[in-house]
Amino acid sequence: MEVQEIEAAIRRIRNGSTQLREILGNQGTPQASFWVQAGRQVIYKDTVAIGATPLEGQDPGTTIYGIGSMSKIMLACALCILISESRESSHPIHLEDPIANHIDKLSLPDSVTIMSLLLHMSGLPSLTDLILGPDGHVWATRERLLSVVNSTPEYGEVGSSGDAKLRVEYSNSGYILAGFLIDRFSSQGSVGLFLKERLFEPLGMDSTITHCAASHSGIAAPHVVTADRASMPIPHKNYSEDTVAFSAMGIYSCTKDLAIFFEALLSAYANGSQEPRSPLSADVAQTVLGPYIASYHNGDSKGDVGYGLGVCHTTSLQSSAVGMFSLNRIVSPGLCGIDGFRLRGGLGNSQEEIFCHGGAITGYESVFYLMPKTRSFIVVLTNATGLGDASDFISRLLLQNLFDLELERSILEISNLCADERLRWILSHHVSSVANIPLDTTIADITGSYINKDFGQSISIYEKGGLLLATLSSTDFVHHSEDNPVELGVLSSEPQTICLCTRSHEDFARLGIDIYASWGLEFIIKRQASRVVSLERKRAKHSLIYSRSQEDKE
Numbered sequence: 001m002e003v004q005e006i007e008a009a010i011r012r013i014r015n016g017s018t019q020l021r022e023i024l025g026n027q028g029t030p031q032a033s034f035w036v037q038a039g040r041q042v043i044y045k046d047t048v049a050i051g052a053t054p055l056e057g058q059d060p061g062t063t064i065y066g067i068g069s070m071s072k073i074m075l076a077c078a079l080c081i082l083i084s085e086s087r088e089s090s091h092p093i094h095l096e097d098p099i100a101n102h103i104d105k106l107s108l109p110d111s112v113t114i115m116s117l118l119l120h121m122s123g124l125p126s127l128t129d130l131i132l133g134p135d136g137h138v139w140a141t142r143e144r145l146l147s148v149v150n151s152t153p154e155y156g157e158v159g160s161s162g163d164a165k166l167r168v169e170y171s172n173s174g175y176i177l178a179g180f181l182i183d184r185f186s187s188q189g190s191v192g193l194f195l196k197e198r199l200f201e202p203l204g205m206d207s208t209i210t211h212c213a214a215s216h217s218g219i220a221a222p223h224v225v226t227a228d229r230a231s232m233p234i235p236h237k238n239y240s241e242d243t244v245a246f247s248a249m250g251i252y253s254c255t256k257d258l259a260i261f262f263e264a265l266l267s268a269y270a271n272g273s274q275e276p277r278s279p280l281s282a283d284v285a286q287t288v289l290g291p292y293i294a295s296y297h298n299g300d301s302k303g304d305v306g307y308g309l310g311v312c313h314t315t316s317l318q319s320s321a322v323g324m325f326s327l328n329r330i331v332s333p334g335l336c337g338i339d340g341f342r343l344r345g346g347l348g349n350s351q352e353e354i355f356c357h358g359g360a361i362t363g364y365e366s367v368f369y370l371m372p373k374t375r376s377f378i379v380v381l382t383n384a385t386g387l388g389d390a391s392d393f394i395s396r397l398l399l400q401n402l403f404d405l406e407l408e409r410s411i412l413e414i415s416n417l418c419a420d421e422r423l424r425w426i427l428s429h430h431v432s433s434v435a436n437i438p439l440d441t442t443i444a445d446i447t448g449s450y451i452n453k454d455f456g457q458s459i460s461i462y463e464k465g466g467l468l469l470a471t472l473s474s475t476d477f478v479h480h481s482e483d484n485p486v487e488l489g490v491l492s493s494e495p496q497t498i499c500l501c502t503r504s505h506e507d508f509a510r511l512g513i514d515i516y517a518s519w520g521l522e523f524i525i526k527r528q529a530s531r532v533v534s535l536e537r538k539r540a541k542h543s544l545i546y547s548r549s550q551e552d553k554e
């Protein structure tokens with residue numbers, strides 16, 4: 001960008017600071033940090049907090065947040081560094097290698113390669129409702145994940161690596177398997193240590209962490225926004241390097257460190273040059289960013305988009321693919337119409353290449369945009385699972401002001417509509433009055449324990465004080481010390497179907513509100529000879545059957 005363009009962009013971004021605060025307010029998000037940079041020039045950086053600011057005396061770029069799936073691009077870079085270095089060894093690793101060749105106890109067809117995992121083209125389902133419970137805690141072990149992956153009927157459905165177009169199906173489980181490769185092949189023997197020693201430390205990313213965030217200072221407290229629009233602080237969920245979830249969502253970082261990472265990556269990609277001390281070579285950057293053409297399917301978001309390793313790619317800021325990984329897309333697919341989210345006009349209305357990705361874990365939402373043509377990028381980190389994804393709305397506002405663009409509808413109008421739609425969703429899944437609904441006699445015979453042995457999950461349904469209640473748990477883990485299982489109300493939503501609902505705003509926040517929309521808490525009652533034998537949990541593809549324990553059958 002030219003000097004005059006940068007100066008004009010700075011003025012527009014500063015003039016938009018009031019709108020930025022309004023977005024945080026209408027989403028119920030307490031705090032956001034953002035960084036806008038072109039080349040080596042920082043255009044704008046700040047941390048904005050609603051109400052009292054807890055960051056007095058702290059550099060606004062050093063506040064740490066959970067970055068969720070933004071971790072994936074770093075995992076992809078780390079694995080590409082390891083693969084590049086292996087070329088000189090006696091046992092080189094190749095992106096085209098079948099993943100089963102390198103991970104013990106894994107039985108997958110040869111079409112499931114390392115590259116297909118990183119491109120989300122392996123056909124492996126995301127398995128988020130195996131990896132995490134609805135409360136956001138990690139529920140699966142490595143052994144459990146490998147067992148379920150081996151038994152899944154879905155891999156390979158997207159096609160082989162020789163296809164001109166491959167179908168992308170987002171997969172957290174695929175990136176977890178990719179992390180297992182780093183555990184095996186790195187001298188550190190740990191994906192977390194490899195990232196720290198070979199990526200973060202050489203780049204000077206000294207505030208980026210891979211261990212449990214609860215034990216680290218300088219971290220923005222996570223929050224969940226409830227149906228009364230209250231932003232409730234919640235305990236940190238542990239997605240650290242000693243959990244199975246880490247490689248898909250476990251890194252914590254700040255805008256300063258992410259700016260260092262993205263500047264080095266863009267420099268290597270756009271200029272073919274490697275920054276001093278940077279482990280990101282031109283070869284690694286070109287491999288990671290691609291792009292690779294694919295036919296992407298995710299609910300109502302369909303179409304041909306490019307895809308890198310851990311990033312979405314499009315060739316225009318006007319594309320509906322911009323923001324496709326934001327959780328705003330699952331609030332209501334038809335909200336405002338797809339075109340309501342599209343940017344248009346201004347400097348970037350033609351071929352402005354973009355790489356982007358969002359990240360969300362319970363209590364945090366984030367996003368980045370990389371524009372190689374101008375070597376510019378935007379990073380936004382927030383500390384709440386809000387009514388909508390505030391990081392998505394803020395990033396669109398920053399893109400709009402950076403490139404002098406506009407939305408077909410006001411970003412504030414869209415964010416308000418999204419918040420209202422999210423409230424409707426919350427109220428339909430969170431019925432506070434269920435606390436006083438008496439036991440439904442038509443389903444009183446479902447009390448007992450139910451287990452799905454494949455996923456290692458159990459449901460306990462019982463009568464307490466004239467109410468029918470339920471708890472969900474993992475058979476692999478005892479519940480975390482700060483949480484007893486959330487007691488859910490059991491409602492008969494329709495004949496032979498029950499729905500589990502939280503009974504208070506506090507329980508709703510603790511449950512994590514199932515931000516990935518993968519844990520439907522609706523169950524079909526299955527009977528034989530008038531006796532309840534199992535509960536069937538509805539899922540996007542294959543339902544899960546929870547069988548009644550033998551003691552309860554008798």
